[in-house]
Amino acid sequence: MSADWRAFDDDNAQQDDPYTAAARACDDETNTTSDALDKDFEHLSIDQHTLVNDLLDDDEYDRDDVYGGDEGNRSSEHACAYCGISNASCVAQCVKTNKWFCNGRSNGLPASCLIYHLVRSRNKEVRLHESSPLGDMLLECYVTGATNVFNLGFIPCKDENVVVLATRDAAQSNPAALKELNLDISLWEPLIQDKVFLPWLVQVPEESEILRARQVSPAKVIKLEELWKTNPEATLDDVEKQEGNEDYQPVALQYEDAYQYQNIFGPLIKLEADYDKAQRENQTKDNITIRWDVGLSKRKIAYFCFGADEEKVSVALGDSLQLRLLMQTPNGPQLWQGQGVVIKFTAQEEVGVEMYGMDAPVESSTGYSVDFLWKGTSYERAQQALKSFAVDETSCSGYIYHKLLGHEVEDQKLHVDVPKGTKLTAPGLPELNDSQFNAVKEVLERPLSLVQGPPGTGKTVTSATIVYHLAKRGNGQVIVCAPSNVAVDHLAEKIEKTGLKVVRISSRSREHLVSSVEHLTLHYQVANIGGATHKAFQKLQALKNECGELSPGDEKKYKNAQKKLERDILENADVICTTAVGAGDPRLADFRFRMVLIDESTQATEPECLIPIVMGAKHVVMVGDHRQLGPVVTCKQAHAAGLAQSLFERLIALGIKPIRLGVQYRMHPCLSDFPSNKFYEGVLSNGVSASDRTLSHVDFPWPVPSKPMMFWSQTGQEEMSASGTSFLNRAEAVAVEKCVTHLLNSGVSPEDIGVVTPYEGQRAYVVQHMTRVGVLHPQLYKDIQVASVDSFQGKEKDFIIMTCVRSNEKSGIGFLSDPRRLNVAITRARSGLIIIGNPKVLNKQLLFHDMLTHFRQKKCLVEGALGSLKQCMVALPEPAISAKDPWRRMNAQRGAKVSAEQRFVNEFPELGQAYAYGRFGGQFRDIDDSESEYSYAPESEYSYAPPSEVDYTQPPANRAYEY
Ligand SMILES: Nc1ncnc2c1ncn2[C@@H]1O[C@H](COP(=O)(O)OP(=O)(O)O)[C@@H](O)[C@H]1O
Ligand SMILES: [Mg+2]
Ligand SMILES: [Zn+2]
Known part of the structure; x- marks a missing residue:
């Protein structure tokens, strides 16, 4: 999993949707309920609501003649609230906000104004204008009455020129109603295609109209949407007025001193923290039904589901939630509220929350509200680290201080005695190969x-x-x-094998979570302390375990004894393992560490990395891979200013050469071939052989039997998912299920199969589709991990099926095009890799073109039914170089001489760009894929002037300089 550094306790964060960044696990996009079905079926009148006459041929409508275009009249009631187009046939209304938006898409937004607004505002209901072909009506499903336009589509009737609006799942929820109308559900098509409403529903304004309209950019529109939250009357003018006041300085390559460093990173962390807080606190859910249970510690555990509401809910283990219930008592209504921590997710997708207090209205099960509590701890600790770095001269050695700020300092070499012939292998760990040996030695x-x-x-x-x-x-x-808890546990486990005394500190809110290294955790070691000297503590502990609570006096004694024990255990350890944010734990407050190692450091933001470093570091080791996904930064502005760049990356940019490891032990050699060439300059060699990774009992129709890989062409179209912020692809989901069933049938166990996809919408759809359609036992499908690429980082499976999802005529392939995401996706498989996608569409991106060509050369690019795959003959022309293609940067001007600047940008696709603006005069400005998560500020914001007055060759007097 890519680390979510903000959330100390959050391993499940993922980033996946095209417009907003944070989309997390545990949401459910199914939204048809049988209740809605029964209730609404009766009162729907066919004529008025859902049957559309003669509309399949949109050429019949000549908008200006029929509807009398009144564009130009900007103040019109129904003018597009973004661009001002007011042609009545081209607009529709967002029901929640009452605002009108047009269905035009080429004015700077990646979707039509209407769709973009729905996505941004998270609204999903649309009313048509009275002069539209259908007249004034709310778009809703004929069968269920559901109104989420992202789920709505139409089915043409067989006999007449009539269509019926229905949700994607209508066939499942009420096949009878469709039969009655003689409808063929297989003809269903979504109402929104290519992020525009079908033109027969809401017309698309003419190119000339769009040109005359107000030009809007995603950045402006996002700000406008923000303003609307507090002032629904706000306009783009207000956005412009506001814009002058908020300038965020982007990160730099070098810093004059730690104060300048703090002045840049401090505000960015604040920005991200505020954004994160707003997102979380926005998520209150009502009408929750709770099943109460009593846990081991006598604490109450509340189990509940977030319901079939299609809004995304992001919860992760260790999150704090608040439950509320308005109880009817004889003395009138009374509010109960209590807080707790998420300790588990059940197989039924229930969330389990252990309550902090002992009282809970366990006799009531319905009518609860759930609030999400935001914890600022990780941000506070990052801010604190910035401060220590600046003001505390002992926070790290002078050498480290200057190196981190990018100053020139003379290299230091430490003396180590490496006896001749030693391999430096540690007890209990594999014998090091040459590159590993070199790494350890250096x-x-x-x-x-x-x-x-x-x-x-x-x-x-x-x-x-x-x-x-x-x-x-x-x-x-x-x-x-390491940034994530999973990675820390992993590392702690390995270090323990060497015989060192390891203590793993986890935050208090994670103490009740299951962990593979429980015996190493501080709380476990304290709770299970033996020996005669600790009798008093043991007694109190036993009492607490039994009753759940202690008397105030005993509690105080317990706490004191606990504190002392914690300290003893920590002081006695050789190694302390914690997340980077956890290094700021108060229990470590007066500990100093000369030696720091940070694994997966490329997934941490700089200030996060700094937390363990400013505890006295003199010897710092950072391990990572900047060719995989970086840290999660959800606020676009903070992202654009460079907060998502890791310290590791910046240090490379400063010229520190990373020590490279070059032998991989995961993938079948045929699978490492492409990533090695594309992402690692061809230097990756294999520590495992084909036979090590061939599972001979598995019978899968690989096109080339000795090569367990294939790209399976599917040409079905993408659709927007129910949340409106993501995509799904039904044809690819069908293909996924076929592959999964085949693997399961040939004896692969579900734990050994992973399905990865860049999009949350597809994740949810695949899960739903597999259990609905798969012929094997449903539990088998449920046990298969289906996850976003981002959350699969760091993990591996024998078999990986990747569904690419994007398949459209006009828009690009969005953030699927981030080369680092593709790298992560295709390097998870040990023994077999299946990629499902539309080759024709994906081929437009250079990196995908290269991958498709690779698969074709190996005779592994196929199409047709799984039982009779044939070579796919689609033409794969080399795509024209497009300014929007990020791979171009990493691979610029193939074969041509590449300038230093270009190489720099190539190496650092994101921040390289930011630096390049300032450093090299802003000549590489063309990378803003308007749909990707990253948007860059205009070039003028990136003025980088190298510090001039300070002489960095001289160590400042006040910093300790020796090791
Ligand atoms: N020198 C080695 N010899 C044999 N196996 C190794 C060696 N180094 C690593 N491995 C194995 O390779 C796998 C991946 O190692 P790991 O350290 O988790 O890699 P990474 O952190 O780079 O993903 C593990 O199963 C590990 O035991
Ligand atoms: Mg690792
Ligand atoms: Zn518009």
Whole structure:
């Protein structure tokens, strides 16, 4: 999983939708309920609502003649609230906001004004204008009455020129109603295609009209939507007025001093924190039904589902929630509220919340509200780290200080005795290969190093080995961090194998979560302390376990004893493992660590990385892979200013050469071939053989039996998902189910299959589709992990099926085109990889073109039924170089001489760009894929002037300079 650094406790965060960043696990996009069906079926009148006459041929309508275009009249009631187009036949109304929007899409937005507004505002209901072909009507499903336009589509009637509006799931929820009308559900098509309403429903304004209309940019519109939340009357003029006041300085490559550093990062963290807070607190859910249970610690556990509401809900283990209930008592209504922490998700997709307090209205089950509580801890700790870095001269050595700020300092070499012939292998870990050996040796000799390795090259094994040697040096304790809890656990497990004393600190809110390294955790070690000296504490602990609570006096005694024990255990450890944010835990407040190792550091933001470093670091090791996905930053503005760039990346940009690992132990050699060439300059070699990764009992119709890989062409169209913020592709979901069923049938167990997709909409749809259609036992399908690419980072499976989803005529392939995302997706498989997508559409992007060509050369690009696959003959012309193609940057001017600037930008697709603006005069400005998550500020904002007055060759007097 890519680390979500903001959430100390959050391993499930994922980023997947095209417009907004954060979309997390545990949401459910199914939204047809049988209740709605029974209720609404009766009162729907066919004529008025849902039958559309003669509309399949939109050429019949000549909008200006029929409807009398009144464009130009900007103040018109129904003028588009974005661009001002007021031609009545081209607009429709958002029901929630009462605002009108046009169905035009080429005025700077990646969707029509109407769709863009719905997506941004999270609204989903649309009313047509009275002069529209259908007259004034609310768009709704004929069968269920559901009104989410992202789920709505139409089915043409067989006999007449009539269509019926129905939701995507109508056939499942009421086949009888459709039969009656003689409808063929297989003809269903969505109302929104290519992010525009079908023109027979709401006309698309003429090109000339759009040109005359007000030009809007996504950035402006997003701000306008923000303003509307507090002032529904706001206009684009208000946005412009406001714009002068908010300037965020982008990150730089070098900093004059730690104050300048803090002045840039501090506001960016604040920005991200505010955004995150607003997002979370926006998520209150009402009408929740709770099933109460009593847990081991006697605490009450509330189990509930978030219902079939299609709005995204993001919850992760360790999140704090508040439950509320208005109870009717004899003395009138009384409000109960209590807080708790998410401790598990059940197989039925229930959320389990353990309550902090002991009282809970366990006799009531319905009518609860759930609020999401925001914790600012991770941001506060990042801010604190920035401050320590600036004001505390002992926060790290002078060498580290200057290196991090990008100053020129003389290289330091530490003396290490590496006896001749030693392999430096640590007890309990695999024998190091040559590149790993070199990495360990170099790291031990240098006070600051970067270790970079493609997937499965033993970064974690090497990290554990390094920690072993550092700890054995006798220079004190080592602090070992990673951005995510999963990665920390993984590393702690490996370090323990070397025989070192390891303590894993997790936040209090995670103490009740199941963990593979529970025995290493501080709370476990405290709770299970043995020995005669701790009798009093043991007694209190037993009492607490039994009753759940202690008397205030006992509680105080318990807390004191606990504190002392914690300290003893921590002081006795060789190695302390925690998330980077967890390094700021108050229990570590007066600990100092000279040696820091950060695994997966490319998934942390800079200030996050700084947290463990400013605890006295003199020897820093950062491990990661900047060719995989970076940290999660949800606020676009903060992202654009460079907060999502890791310290690791910036240090490389500053010229620190990473030590590379080059032998991978995960993938079948045929699977590592392409990523090695494309992402790792062809230097990745294989530590496993084809036979190591051939599962001979699995019978799958691979096009080339010795190569367990294929690209299976599917040409079905993409659709927007129910949330409006993501996509799905039904044809690809069908193909996924076929592959899954085949694998299961040939004896692969569900745990060994992973389905990955960039889009949350498709994730939800695939899960739903597999259990609905799959012929095997439903539990088998449920046990298959279906996840976003982002949340699969760091994981592996024997078989990976990737569904690409994007398939359209006009718009691009969105954030699927981020090369790092593709790299992560195709490097998860050990023994077999199936990619499902539309080759014709994907081929427009250079990287996909290369991948498709690779599959074709290997005779693994196929089409047809799974039982009779044939080579797919679609033409794969090399795409014209497009300004929007991010792969172009990493692969610029193939074969041509590449300038230093270009190479710089190529290497750092995101921040390289930001620097390039300032450093190289802004000549690489063309990368804004309007649909991707990243948008860049105009070039003038990136003025980078190298600091001039300070002489960095001289160490400042006040910083300790020695190791
Ligand atoms: N030198 C080695 N010899 C044999 N197996 C190794 C070696 N280094 C790593 N591995 C194995 O390769 C796999 C991936 O290692 P890991 O450290 O998790 O890689 P990364 O962190 O780079 O993804 C693990 O199963 C590990 O045991
Ligand atoms: Mg690892
Ligand atoms: Zn418009």
